[in-house]
Amino acid sequence: MNNKEYLIVVKDLTKVYKTGDVEVYALRGISLNITKGEFVAISGASGSGKSTFMNILGCLDTPTAGSYLIEDKDVSGRNKNELAELRNSKIGFVFQSFNLLPRTTALENVELPMLYNNNVNSKMRNEKALNALTSVGLADRLWSMPNQLSGGQQQRVAIARALVNDPLIIMADEPTGNLDSHTSYEIMEIFQKMNDNGITIVMVTHEKDIAQFAKSNIVFKDGKIISNEIVDIRKNASVELKILTSLSENISTI
Amino acid sequence: MRILNLIRVACRSLNRNKLRTVLTMLGIIIGVGSVIAMLAIGQGSNQNIKASVASLGTNAIMIVPGTTTQGGVRQGAATTQTIRLDDAETIKNRCDMVNYVSPVVQRRAQVISGSQNWSSFILGVKDDYLKIRSLSAAKGSTFTAFDDRTAAKVCLIGVTVVYNLFGSEDANPVGQMIRVNSIPLKIVGVLNKMGQNTFGQDQDDIIIAPFATVQKRLMSSTQYVNSIIASAKSEDQISDAVDEITNILRQNHKLAASDDNDFTVRTQSDLSNIFGSVSKVLTILLASIASISLLVGGIGIMNIMLVSVTERTREIGVRMAIGAKGRDVLIQFMIEAIVISFAGGMIGIAVGIFVSEIIAKFAGWPIVISLFSILLSFIFSTAIGLFFGWYPARKAASLNPIEALRYE
Ligand SMILES: Nc1ncnc2c1ncn2[C@@H]1O[C@H](COP(=O)(O)OP(=O)(O)O)[C@@H](O)[C@H]1O
Numbered sequence: 001m002n003n004k005e006y007l008i009v010v011k012d013l014t015k016v017y018k019t020g021d022v023e024v025y026a027l028r029g030i031s032l033n034i035t036k037g038e039f040v041a042i043s044g045a046s047g048s049g050k051s052t053f054m055n056i057l058g059c060l061d062t063p064t065a066g067s068y069l070i071e072d073k074d075v076s077g078r079n080k081n082e083l084a085e086l087r088n089s090k091i092g093f094v095f096q097s098f099n100l101l102p103r104t105t106a107l108e109n110v111e112l113p114m115l116y117n118n119n120v121n122s123k124m125r126n127e128k129a130l131n132a133l134t135s136v137g138l139a140d141r142l143w144s145m146p147n148q149l150s151g152g153q154q155q156r157v158a159i160a161r162a163l164v165n166d167p168l169i170i171m172a173d174e175p176t177g178n179l180d181s182h183t184s185y186e187i188m189e190i191f192q193k194m195n196d197n198g199i200t201i202v203m204v205t206h207e208k209d210i211a212q213f214a215k216s217n218i219v220f221k222d223g224k225i226i227s228n229e230i231v232d233i234r235k236n237a238s239v240e241l242k243i244l245t246s247l248s249e250n251i252s253t254i
Numbered sequence: 255m256r257i258l259n260l261i262r263v264a265c266r267s268l269n270r271n272k273l274r275t276v277l278t279m280l281g282i283i284i285g286v287g288s289v290i291a292m293l294a295i296g297q298g299s300n301q302n303i304k305a306s307v308a309s310l311g312t313n314a315i316m317i318v319p320g321t322t323t324q325g326g327v328r329q330g331a332a333t334t335q336t337i338r339l340d341d342a343e344t345i346k347n348r349c350d351m352v353n354y355v356s357p358v359v360q361r362r363a364q365v366i367s368g369s370q371n372w373s374s375f376i377l378g379v380k381d382d383y384l385k386i387r388s389l390s391a392a393k394g395s396t397f398t399a400f401d402d403r404t405a406a407k408v409c410l411i412g413v414t415v416v417y418n419l420f421g422s423e424d425a426n427p428v429g430q431m432i433r434v435n436s437i438p439l440k441i442v443g444v445l446n447k448m449g450q451n452t453f454g455q456d457q458d459d460i461i462i463a464p465f466a467t468v469q470k471r472l473m474s475s476t477q478y479v480n481s482i483i484a485s486a487k488s489e490d491q492i493s494d495a496v497d498e499i500t501n502i503l504r505q506n507h508k509l510a511a512s513d514d515n516d517f518t519v520r521t522q523s524d525l526s527n528i529f530g531s532v533s534k535v536l537t538i539l540l541a542s543i544a545s546i547s548l549l550v551g552g553i554g555i556m557n558i559m560l561v562s563v564t565e566r567t568r569e570i571g572v573r574m575a576i577g578a579k580g581r582d583v584l585i586q587f588m589i590e591a592i593v594i595s596f597a598g599g600m601i602g603i604a605v606g607i608f609v610s611e612i613i614a615k616f617a618g619w620p621i622v623i624s625l626f627s628i629l630l631s632f633i634f635s636t637a638i639g640l641f642f643g644w645y646p647a648r649k650a651a652s653l654n655p656i657e658a659l660r661y662e
């Protein structure tokens with residue numbers, strides 16, 4: 001087997017939740033390889049195990065059985081502290097509900113992951129946070145508090161926070177779930193730009209049109225993968241945004 | 255590096271909740287402040303007692319009527335009269351280890367100068383008394399042994415008497431006549447100002463006259479005296495001098511071997527110990543009451559930290575998701591608790607000193623702010639932060655990141 005090109009190799013992943021006497025099989029043998037530079041969209045019915053899978057991929061949780069390799073290294077048996085270090089250095093999270101610290105400026109929110117990174121000094125920290133915020137187009141909102149920002153802006157701060165430690169993978173669980181379609185496209189534009197820069201993205205979404213921005217689509221059902229396809233006609237978020245704006249301009253002129 | 259970051263994280267969190275931080279701190283501020291103030295008052299009164307007793311003269315020995323019980327409590331002293339003038343003379347003649355001896359008679363007296371009228375206190379003593387207590391005249395001079403032999407109509411007065419009879423403490427009444435219970439006495443000197451003693455008595459509200467003058471002219475030649483004050487030749491000889499005096503007085507009073515002493519001999523250090531231990535108990539009592547408020551402040555910290563952990567569950571989840579280890583979260587919350595108690599302790603020390611000074615100024619109580627009490631409350635308050643911060647911090651650190659992120 002040649003695993004060299006694979007960033008993530010997952011084999012027979014099982015997750016069982018035990019609540020009292022009840023056992024819930026959230027994942028029933030997931031096997032999946034993700035190459036570097038991939039952009040995967042996962043969809044499926046509610047309760048099909050998408051979030052559980054994302055949490056394990058994101059090293060927030062450990063599987064009940066099965067193996068999980070990142071860059072050929074097995075992480076399924078790691079302890080909490082080692083997982084925390086992995087999350088800090090290799091993984092960036094984007095959540096549906098943004099999860100920014102309240103009453104904390106955008107800049108400080110983006111600086112946060114670097115406070116837990118021993119390799120970043122305070123000068124670098126400020127510089128990298130500035131760069132990350134600039135790359136998501138928020139250079140002018142450094143000192144804004146989350147409650148002074150729109151949903152799209154908050155999600156962009158969260159993306160900057162996920163990017164700031166130069167991760168290998170971005171894990172995004174329904175990143176556009178709380179956003180309108182125009183703002184969702186803006187977020188996808190950023191995702192596609194990141195992906196073009198070589199960052200691997202795994203994203204959960206139940207919106208068909210959002211999944212079209214990814215390179216491949218995976219569908220979950222009852223803790224299993226039922227389909228894994230390359231996206232034939234991949235959409236470009238910048239183009240879609242232009243169409244959307246010209247449409248709304250046309251409407252307003254009529 | 256990492257710990258510096260965690261300090262920064264903790265300070266940012268505290269800064270984000272300023273009101274809550276300040277209110278939590280308030281408990282510690284009040285606790286530390288009251289410990290400092292209470293210790294300042296206790297130690298102040300302790301030191302003041304020591305100073306008052308020391309002002310009797312370092313080698314001073316007091317002989318007062320009445321027996322002593324084990325605990326050093328004098329019984330019925332005010333009513334019994336067992337000490338006579340000739341006891342003082344015997345001590346003077348026969349005790350080798352005593353250099354100065356003076357009988358003391360005292361009574362309240364009405365003092366009149368011109369139209370001014372004042373009720374004061376008159377002491378009749380030999381000139382030895384002035385030497386034992388190191389009393390000297392600020393203006394004029396003291397009286398002499400000759401004045402005592404001739405029962406001369408002279409006196410020394412304290413500044414309070416000067417103020418009440420002559421209108422100002424700065425007046426110079428030397429050479430003027432006053433009438434003490436109708437007996438005219440010439441003022442030969444004004445005593446140096448002594449201020450209040452520990453028990454709040456004004457030590458300057460006094461008239462001192464030769465022993466014979468008071469005894470013969472104001473107390474109808476009584477042979478009984480209120481007390482005798484003597485002094486040992488040196489500090490080493492004090493306890494031997496006490497034994498010597500006790501033996502002589504027992505002989506003088508013709509006591510049988512089985513009889514208790516009908517007098518009490520006390521040294522300056524005895525008095526200092528008696529009053530010192532009382533004030534020590536008082537200090538400990540005051541400080542313990544104050545430390546209860548410090549304890550309550552500590553529980554306040556724990557309470558707020560627990561609320562804060564629950565309220566910030568999601569924040570903790572986010573921190574863990576982006577790479578904070580359990581230990582980082584633990585340290586962050588510990589630092590928050592310690593910063594609150596540390597800063598509260600610092601402010602509390604300042605408040606305590608300020609309150610002590612106010613008390614000293616307006617109530618006139620003596621205060622002593624010692625480095626010890628500052629260090630004590632400082633260490634105590636920081637320890638309280640550590641102790642009461644531990645449990646909430648542990649709770650935060652043991653959260654599961656996934657559940658914390660999902661927490662509403
Ligand atoms: N912490 C948990 N304890 C018990 N059961 C859980 C827990 N998390 C998820 N599950 C169950 O596991 C299954 C998969 O959930 P999830 O991964 O959240 O699905 P999705 O994200 O696709 O909606 C569901 O049946 C859910 O009820």
Ligand SMILES: [Mg+2]
Binds near residue numbers: 050051
């Ligand atoms: Mg989900």
